[in-house]
Amino acid sequence: MTASYIALDWGSTNLRAFLYQQGECTAEVRSERGITRLEGTTPQQVFNDVIAPWQSLNLPVIMAGMIGSNAGWVDVPYLAAPFSLDALGQHLYPVHAALPVKAWIVPGISVSRDDNCNVMRGEETQLLGAVHDSPASVYLMPGTHSKWVETDGSQVLDFRTAMTGELHYLLMNHSLIGKGLPAQQPAADVFLQGLSKGLSQPDITGRLFEVRAAHVLNRLDKSAVSDWLSGLLIGSEVAQMLRLFGHHHxxxxxxxxxxTERYAQALRLAGVSWQAFDGDQAFQSGIRRIVNAMGN
Known part of the structure; x- marks a missing residue:
C-alpha cells in the first residue's frame, strides 16, 4: 500500500484520527465521539465527518479499536491466540459500505480456553508497535480494562484483562464508598498506602467496604478516598497478575x-523491572507496520 493513508484509533469513548503522508504523520484530529458517545449519529456519519478535511486526498483508511466490535460499526471476527502480530496486515477486514474512500478494520485477538476467556480490540495494534520498539515478555496496558499480555517475540501467547479502571469509577460514583464525599484531591502518599495494602492483601473483596468505613470514622481524609481506592485496586491487580506472569523478568x-506511572509504582514495590512506552507512539508504530504488511 502507499505510504499515505489515514489511521483511526476508535475506542469506546474517544476517537483519534491521524493523516500520514509519505510515511509521516502530518495532521491529527481528536474527538470524544467514541462508539458509546455517538449522540444519535451513526458510525458512518462520524467517519465521514472525521475524514472530511482529508477526503479530497482519496487515501485509504485503517481503523483499530472498538469500532470493530459488536457494539461498533462492523462486528469483525477475532483472531485466535496464539497469533503473530506481524500477520495483522494480512487479516484486515474490509468495510463494505458506501464510503468516499476504501476502509479496513484491524481485527482483535481472542483467547478461548476453559481457564481463560478474553478478548482485545485496539490493543493488538499498540502491541505490534511495542514488540518491535520496546520488546519484553510481558506487556501491561493500563486503562479502563487493563490488559496483561504474554508474548514470545511478536507472538501473542496469552493475555488477561483486569476491570480496575471501571471498578474504580463504579465504586466512586455508584456505590456507598463514594456517597457524600467532597471533591477529590491528589494524595500521593495515600495512593502509596493503598497500593501497599492491595499488593500485600490482593483478595480485597471483603475489604472494599472498609474504604467507606475508614472515611466515615475519620481514619481516611474524605478528599483522598479516590487515591486510596485507586491504590488498593491497582495493587490488587498487579499482585494477582504477577501470580500468572511473574516468572517473566x-x-x-x-x-x-x-x-503508567501509577502502575510503575506498583511494579517497583513488587520488585519487578519495567520500561515505559508511550501509547500514541505504540499505536502509530503498529499502524505503520500493518500498512507495510498490506503492501507485501
Missing amino acids: SVTLIGNQQL
Whole structure:
C-alpha cells in the first residue's frame, strides 16, 4: 500500500484520527465521539465527518479499536491466540459500505480456553508497535480494562484483562464508598498506602467496604478516598497478575505517562523491572507496520 493513508484509533469513548503522508504523520484530529458517545449519529456519519478535511486526498483508511466490535460499526471476527502480530496486515477486514474512500478494520485477538476467556480490540495494534520498539515478555496496558499480555517475540501467547479502571469509577460514583464525599484531591502518599495494602492483601473483596468505613470514622481524609481506592485496586491487580506472569523478568508499560506511572509504582514495590512506552507512539508504530504488511 502507499505510504499515505489515514489511521483511526476508535475506542469506546474517544476517537483519534491521524493523516500520514509519505510515511509521516502530518495532521491529527481528536474527538470524544467514541462508539458509546455517538449522540444519535451513526458510525458512518462520524467517519465521514472525521475524514472530511482529508477526503479530497482519496487515501485509504485503517481503523483499530472498538469500532470493530459488536457494539461498533462492523462486528469483525477475532483472531485466535496464539497469533503473530506481524500477520495483522494480512487479516484486515474490509468495510463494505458506501464510503468516499476504501476502509479496513484491524481485527482483535481472542483467547478461548476453559481457564481463560478474553478478548482485545485496539490493543493488538499498540502491541505490534511495542514488540518491535520496546520488546519484553510481558506487556501491561493500563486503562479502563487493563490488559496483561504474554508474548514470545511478536507472538501473542496469552493475555488477561483486569476491570480496575471501571471498578474504580463504579465504586466512586455508584456505590456507598463514594456517597457524600467532597471533591477529590491528589494524595500521593495515600495512593502509596493503598497500593501497599492491595499488593500485600490482593483478595480485597471483603475489604472494599472498609474504604467507606475508614472515611466515615475519620481514619481516611474524605478528599483522598479516590487515591486510596485507586491504590488498593491497582495493587490488587498487579499482585494477582504477577501470580500468572511473574516468572517473566521484564514488563513494558504501554500508555500515557500519568496512568503508567501509577502502575510503575506498583511494579517497583513488587520488585519487578519495567520500561515505559508511550501509547500514541505504540499505536502509530503498529499502524505503520500493518500498512507495510498490506503492501507485501
